[in-house]
Protein backbone atom coordinates (compact mmCIF):
# COMPACT_ATOMS: atom_id res chain seq x y z
CA UNK A 1 0.00 0.00 0.00
CA UNK A 2 2.66 2.46 1.16
CA UNK A 3 4.91 1.67 -1.84
CA UNK A 4 2.05 2.24 -4.29
CA UNK A 5 1.26 5.63 -2.78
CA UNK A 6 4.95 6.64 -3.02
CA UNK A 7 5.25 5.45 -6.63
CA UNK A 8 2.25 7.56 -7.65
CA UNK A 9 4.11 10.74 -6.70
CA UNK A 10 4.93 12.51 -9.96
CA UNK A 11 8.11 14.47 -10.73
CA UNK A 12 7.65 17.49 -13.02
CA UNK A 13 8.96 20.93 -13.97
CA UNK A 14 7.58 23.87 -11.98
CA UNK A 15 5.72 26.59 -13.87
CA UNK A 16 3.38 29.50 -13.16
CA UNK A 17 0.53 26.97 -12.81
CA UNK A 18 2.19 25.73 -9.59
CA UNK A 19 2.33 29.14 -7.88
CA UNK A 20 -0.44 28.38 -5.37
CA UNK A 21 1.28 25.13 -4.34
CA UNK A 22 4.65 26.88 -4.20
CA UNK A 23 3.24 29.57 -1.91
CA UNK A 24 1.77 26.85 0.33
CA UNK A 25 5.28 25.36 0.65
CA UNK A 26 6.79 28.76 1.59
CA UNK A 27 4.04 29.37 4.15
CA UNK A 28 4.37 25.91 5.73
CA UNK A 29 8.10 26.54 6.34
CA UNK A 30 7.57 30.18 7.51
CA UNK A 31 9.70 31.40 4.66
CA UNK A 32 9.47 34.92 3.30
CA UNK A 33 8.98 34.38 -0.46
CA UNK A 34 5.91 35.96 -2.01
CA UNK A 35 4.47 35.30 -5.47
CA UNK A 36 6.79 37.87 -7.05
CA UNK A 37 9.81 35.94 -5.68
CA UNK A 38 8.58 32.61 -7.03
CA UNK A 39 7.79 34.19 -10.41
CA UNK A 40 11.26 35.75 -10.55
CA UNK A 41 13.06 32.51 -9.65
CA UNK A 42 11.04 30.47 -12.14
CA UNK A 43 11.75 33.10 -14.84
CA UNK A 44 15.52 33.15 -14.18
CA UNK A 45 15.92 29.47 -13.37
CA UNK A 46 14.41 26.00 -13.55
CA UNK A 47 12.02 24.59 -10.94
CA UNK A 48 11.38 20.92 -10.14
CA UNK A 49 8.42 19.58 -8.18
CA UNK A 50 6.87 16.42 -6.80
CA UNK A 51 3.07 16.24 -6.83
CA UNK A 52 0.55 13.81 -5.35
CA UNK A 53 -2.09 12.17 -7.57
CA UNK A 54 -4.57 14.85 -6.42
CA UNK A 55 -2.08 17.49 -7.81
CA UNK A 56 -1.04 18.77 -4.36
CA UNK A 57 2.54 20.06 -4.66
CA UNK A 58 4.50 18.09 -2.03
CA UNK A 59 8.06 19.26 -2.63
CA UNK A 60 10.07 21.81 -4.63
CA UNK A 61 13.61 22.69 -5.70
CA UNK A 62 14.79 25.54 -7.94
CA UNK A 63 18.07 25.89 -9.83
CA UNK A 64 19.25 29.44 -10.58
CA UNK A 65 22.20 29.59 -13.00
CA UNK A 66 24.66 32.49 -12.67
CA UNK A 67 26.66 32.81 -15.90
CA UNK A 68 28.58 29.71 -16.95
CA UNK A 69 30.43 28.76 -13.74
CA UNK A 70 27.91 28.02 -11.00
CA UNK A 71 24.24 27.86 -10.04
CA UNK A 72 22.22 28.31 -6.88
CA UNK A 73 20.06 25.50 -5.58
CA UNK A 74 17.15 26.99 -3.70
CA UNK A 75 13.59 26.49 -2.47
CA UNK A 76 14.28 22.97 -1.20
CA UNK A 77 10.94 22.57 0.55
CA UNK A 78 8.77 19.61 1.55
CA UNK A 79 5.28 19.85 3.08
CA UNK A 80 5.66 19.10 6.83
CA UNK A 81 3.48 15.98 6.73
CA UNK A 82 5.56 14.53 3.86
CA UNK A 83 9.06 14.93 5.31
CA UNK A 84 11.53 12.04 5.84
CA UNK A 85 10.27 10.17 2.75
CA UNK A 86 13.33 11.05 0.66
CA UNK A 87 11.57 13.77 -1.39
CA UNK A 88 14.16 16.50 -0.75
CA UNK A 89 17.04 14.14 -1.61
CA UNK A 90 15.25 12.99 -4.77
CA UNK A 91 14.72 16.53 -6.10
CA UNK A 92 18.21 17.56 -5.03
CA UNK A 93 19.70 14.73 -7.08
CA UNK A 94 17.48 15.80 -10.01
CA UNK A 95 18.81 19.37 -9.68
CA UNK A 96 22.42 18.15 -9.42
CA UNK A 97 22.03 16.09 -12.61
CA UNK A 98 20.69 19.21 -14.35
CA UNK A 99 23.81 21.14 -13.22
CA UNK A 100 26.18 18.33 -14.17
CA UNK A 101 24.83 18.34 -17.75
CA UNK A 102 25.71 22.04 -17.89
CA UNK A 103 29.04 21.72 -16.03
CA UNK A 104 27.89 24.14 -13.30
CA UNK A 105 29.18 24.07 -9.71
CA UNK A 106 26.37 23.85 -7.14
CA UNK A 107 26.09 26.50 -4.42
CA UNK A 108 23.44 26.95 -1.76
CA UNK A 109 22.65 28.53 1.59
CA UNK A 110 21.52 25.83 4.02
CA UNK A 111 19.19 25.99 7.00
CA UNK A 112 20.03 23.66 9.90
CA UNK A 113 17.44 21.14 8.63
CA UNK A 114 18.73 21.28 5.06
CA UNK A 115 22.37 21.02 6.12
CA UNK A 116 21.97 17.35 7.07
CA UNK A 117 20.54 16.52 3.63
CA UNK A 118 23.25 18.45 1.73
CA UNK A 119 26.20 16.95 3.60
CA UNK A 120 24.93 13.53 2.52
CA UNK A 121 24.93 14.71 -1.11
CA UNK A 122 28.56 15.90 -0.96
CA UNK A 123 28.23 19.60 -0.10
CA UNK A 124 30.86 21.26 2.15
CA UNK A 125 30.63 24.37 4.37
CA UNK A 126 32.15 27.69 3.22
CA UNK A 127 30.97 30.46 5.57
CA UNK A 128 27.96 31.52 7.57
CA UNK A 129 25.45 34.33 7.89
CA UNK A 130 22.52 35.04 10.15
CA UNK A 131 19.11 36.46 9.50
CA UNK A 132 18.39 39.53 11.64
CA UNK A 133 14.77 40.63 12.06
CA UNK A 134 13.39 44.00 13.12
CA UNK A 135 9.71 43.97 14.12
CA UNK A 136 9.25 47.70 14.80
CA UNK A 137 11.35 50.62 13.68
CA UNK A 138 13.68 52.27 16.20
CA UNK A 139 13.34 55.97 17.05
CA UNK A 140 14.73 58.08 14.21
CA UNK A 141 18.50 57.61 14.09
CA UNK A 142 20.95 60.38 13.37
CA UNK A 143 22.22 60.30 9.80
CA UNK A 144 25.54 58.46 9.85
CA UNK A 145 26.92 59.45 6.48
CA UNK A 146 30.70 59.43 6.65
CA UNK A 147 31.79 63.02 5.87
CA UNK A 148 33.46 62.18 2.56
CA UNK A 149 30.64 60.07 1.11
CA UNK A 150 27.17 60.55 -0.28
CA UNK A 151 24.15 58.21 -0.14
CA UNK A 152 21.50 58.63 -2.84
CA UNK A 153 18.85 56.78 -4.82
CA UNK A 154 20.04 54.45 -7.57
CA UNK A 155 19.67 55.93 -11.06
CA UNK A 156 19.81 54.35 -14.50
CA UNK A 157 23.30 55.61 -15.30
CA UNK A 158 24.69 53.84 -12.16
CA UNK A 159 24.16 50.31 -13.56
CA UNK A 160 27.54 49.75 -15.26
CA UNK A 161 29.42 50.82 -12.10
CA UNK A 162 27.06 48.91 -9.78
CA UNK A 163 27.52 45.71 -11.80
CA UNK A 164 31.31 46.21 -11.86
CA UNK A 165 31.25 46.45 -8.05
CA UNK A 166 28.95 43.45 -7.59
CA UNK A 167 30.48 40.85 -9.94
CA UNK A 168 33.81 40.32 -8.10
CA UNK A 169 32.01 40.39 -4.73
CA UNK A 170 29.36 37.83 -5.70
CA UNK A 171 31.56 35.87 -8.10
CA UNK A 172 29.49 36.29 -11.29
CA UNK A 173 27.38 38.85 -13.09
CA UNK A 174 23.76 38.73 -11.89
CA UNK A 175 22.38 41.68 -13.80
CA UNK A 176 18.91 40.25 -14.51
CA UNK A 177 18.34 39.50 -10.83
CA UNK A 178 19.63 42.86 -9.58
CA UNK A 179 17.60 44.82 -12.12
CA UNK A 180 14.47 42.92 -11.06
CA UNK A 181 15.13 43.61 -7.35
CA UNK A 182 15.65 47.33 -8.02
CA UNK A 183 11.99 47.49 -9.13
CA UNK A 184 10.69 45.68 -6.04
CA UNK A 185 11.56 48.23 -3.33
CA UNK A 186 12.70 51.49 -4.99
CA UNK A 187 13.02 53.31 -1.63
CA UNK A 188 15.78 50.85 -0.66
CA UNK A 189 17.60 50.94 -4.02
CA UNK A 190 20.54 53.15 -2.96
CA UNK A 191 24.17 53.78 -3.84
CA UNK A 192 27.12 55.18 -1.88
CA UNK A 193 29.64 57.45 -3.56
CA UNK A 194 33.03 58.47 -2.22
CA UNK A 195 35.31 60.84 -4.11
CA UNK A 196 33.09 60.41 -7.18
CA UNK A 197 33.53 56.61 -7.07
CA UNK A 198 30.57 54.26 -6.60
CA UNK A 199 31.74 52.18 -3.64
CA UNK A 200 28.57 50.63 -2.27
CA UNK A 201 25.00 49.72 -3.16
CA UNK A 202 21.87 48.31 -1.53
CA UNK A 203 18.73 46.74 -2.98
CA UNK A 204 15.65 45.31 -1.26
CA UNK A 205 12.37 43.58 -1.88
CA UNK A 206 8.92 43.03 -0.46
CA UNK A 207 8.16 39.63 1.08
CA UNK A 208 5.46 37.44 2.54
CA UNK A 209 6.39 38.23 6.16
CA UNK A 210 8.80 41.17 5.96
CA UNK A 211 10.70 43.43 3.58
CA UNK A 212 14.20 42.10 3.01
CA UNK A 213 17.15 44.49 2.61
CA UNK A 214 20.02 43.04 0.57
CA UNK A 215 22.18 42.46 -1.30
CA UNK A 216 24.52 45.09 0.13
CA UNK A 217 28.06 45.31 -1.20
CA UNK A 218 30.29 48.07 0.19
CA UNK A 219 33.97 48.89 0.62
CA UNK A 220 33.60 49.04 4.43
CA UNK A 221 31.13 48.68 7.29
CA UNK A 222 30.76 52.45 7.71
CA UNK A 223 29.37 52.78 4.20
CA UNK A 224 27.12 49.77 4.80
CA UNK A 225 25.70 51.41 7.93
CA UNK A 226 25.16 54.67 6.06
CA UNK A 227 23.22 52.88 3.31
CA UNK A 228 21.13 50.97 5.84
CA UNK A 229 20.44 54.06 7.97
CA UNK A 230 18.94 55.74 4.92
CA UNK A 231 16.94 52.64 3.99
CA UNK A 232 15.62 52.29 7.56
CA UNK A 233 14.40 55.87 7.45
CA UNK A 234 12.37 55.25 4.27
CA UNK A 235 11.27 51.59 4.57
CA UNK A 236 8.51 50.23 6.81
CA UNK A 237 9.15 47.37 9.31
CA UNK A 238 9.11 44.39 9.69
CA UNK A 239 12.52 44.04 8.03
CA UNK A 240 15.05 41.23 7.47
CA UNK A 241 18.82 41.52 6.96
CA UNK A 242 21.04 38.51 6.16
CA UNK A 243 24.41 39.61 7.62
CA UNK A 244 27.65 37.69 7.05
CA UNK A 245 29.13 36.35 10.30
CA UNK A 246 32.48 37.94 9.47
CA UNK A 247 30.94 41.46 9.34
CA UNK A 248 31.09 41.88 13.11
CA UNK A 249 30.85 45.69 13.04
CA UNK A 250 27.64 45.55 11.05
CA UNK A 251 26.16 42.86 13.32
CA UNK A 252 26.80 45.01 16.40
CA UNK A 253 25.23 47.99 14.67
CA UNK A 254 22.12 45.98 13.66
CA UNK A 255 21.65 44.84 17.23
CA UNK A 256 21.90 48.44 18.44
CA UNK A 257 19.09 49.31 16.01
CA UNK A 258 16.86 46.64 17.57
CA UNK A 259 17.43 43.77 15.10
CA UNK A 260 17.41 40.29 16.69
CA UNK A 261 18.91 37.07 15.30
CA UNK A 262 16.23 34.82 13.79
CA UNK A 263 18.15 31.89 12.27
CA UNK A 264 21.58 30.90 10.93
CA UNK A 265 22.47 29.76 7.41
CA UNK A 266 25.58 28.09 5.98
CA UNK A 267 26.89 28.75 2.47
CA UNK A 268 27.81 25.39 0.97
CA UNK A 269 29.50 24.30 -2.26
CA UNK A 270 29.73 21.01 -4.14
CA UNK A 271 32.34 20.35 -6.83
CA UNK A 272 34.71 23.21 -5.97
CA UNK A 273 37.17 24.00 -3.17
CA UNK A 274 35.46 27.23 -2.13
CA UNK A 275 32.49 29.47 -2.85
CA UNK A 276 33.08 32.04 -5.63
CA UNK A 277 33.30 35.76 -4.92
CA UNK A 278 34.92 37.85 -2.22
CA UNK A 279 32.96 37.83 1.05
CA UNK A 280 35.06 40.72 2.42
CA UNK A 281 32.88 43.32 0.68
CA UNK A 282 29.58 41.41 0.88
CA UNK A 283 27.77 42.84 3.90
CA UNK A 284 24.29 41.41 3.23
CA UNK A 285 23.56 38.51 0.89
CA UNK A 286 20.50 38.79 -1.36
CA UNK A 287 18.90 35.95 0.61
CA UNK A 288 19.41 32.21 0.99
CA UNK A 289 17.21 31.54 -2.05
CA UNK A 290 19.18 33.89 -4.33
CA UNK A 291 22.79 33.90 -3.12
Ligand SMILES: CC(C)(COP(=O)(O)OP(=O)(O)OC[C@H]1O[C@@H](n2cnc3c(N)ncnc32)[C@H](O)[C@@H]1OP(=O)(O)O)[C@@H](O)C(=O)NCCC(=O)NCCS
Pocket residue numbers: 029076077078079082083084085086087088089090109110111112113114115116117120
Ligand atom coordinates in the same frame (compact mmCIF):
# COMPACT_ATOMS: atom_id res chain seq x y z
C1 LIG B 1 14.98 20.05 5.03
C2 LIG B 1 13.85 19.36 4.28
C3 LIG B 1 13.77 19.95 2.89
C4 LIG B 1 14.19 17.85 4.21
O1 LIG B 1 13.22 17.22 3.39
P1 LIG B 1 12.93 15.66 3.48
O2 LIG B 1 12.19 15.26 2.26
O3 LIG B 1 12.33 15.35 4.78
O4 LIG B 1 14.41 15.07 3.44
P2 LIG B 1 14.79 13.57 3.05
O5 LIG B 1 13.66 12.68 3.40
O6 LIG B 1 15.27 13.54 1.64
O7 LIG B 1 16.02 13.34 4.04
C5 LIG B 1 17.19 12.67 3.65
C6 LIG B 1 18.04 12.43 4.88
O8 LIG B 1 18.47 13.67 5.44
C7 LIG B 1 18.44 13.57 6.88
N1 LIG B 1 17.40 14.49 7.42
C8 LIG B 1 16.40 15.08 6.74
N2 LIG B 1 15.68 15.88 7.57
C9 LIG B 1 16.24 15.76 8.79
C10 LIG B 1 15.96 16.34 10.04
N3 LIG B 1 14.93 17.19 10.22
N4 LIG B 1 16.74 16.00 11.09
C11 LIG B 1 17.77 15.15 10.94
N5 LIG B 1 18.09 14.57 9.75
C12 LIG B 1 17.34 14.87 8.70
C13 LIG B 1 18.13 12.13 7.21
O9 LIG B 1 19.35 11.45 7.27
C14 LIG B 1 17.32 11.73 6.00
O10 LIG B 1 17.35 10.35 5.78
P3 LIG B 1 16.40 9.37 6.65
O11 LIG B 1 15.02 9.96 6.68
O12 LIG B 1 16.48 8.08 5.90
O13 LIG B 1 17.02 9.32 8.01
C15 LIG B 1 12.50 19.53 5.01
O14 LIG B 1 12.65 19.18 6.38
C16 LIG B 1 11.95 20.93 4.95
O15 LIG B 1 11.21 21.30 4.03
N6 LIG B 1 12.32 21.77 5.93
C17 LIG B 1 11.91 23.16 5.99
C18 LIG B 1 12.58 23.97 4.91
C19 LIG B 1 14.07 23.86 4.90
O16 LIG B 1 14.74 24.09 5.90
N7 LIG B 1 14.63 23.50 3.74
C20 LIG B 1 16.04 23.38 3.51
C21 LIG B 1 16.49 24.66 2.96
S1 LIG B 1 18.24 24.83 2.85
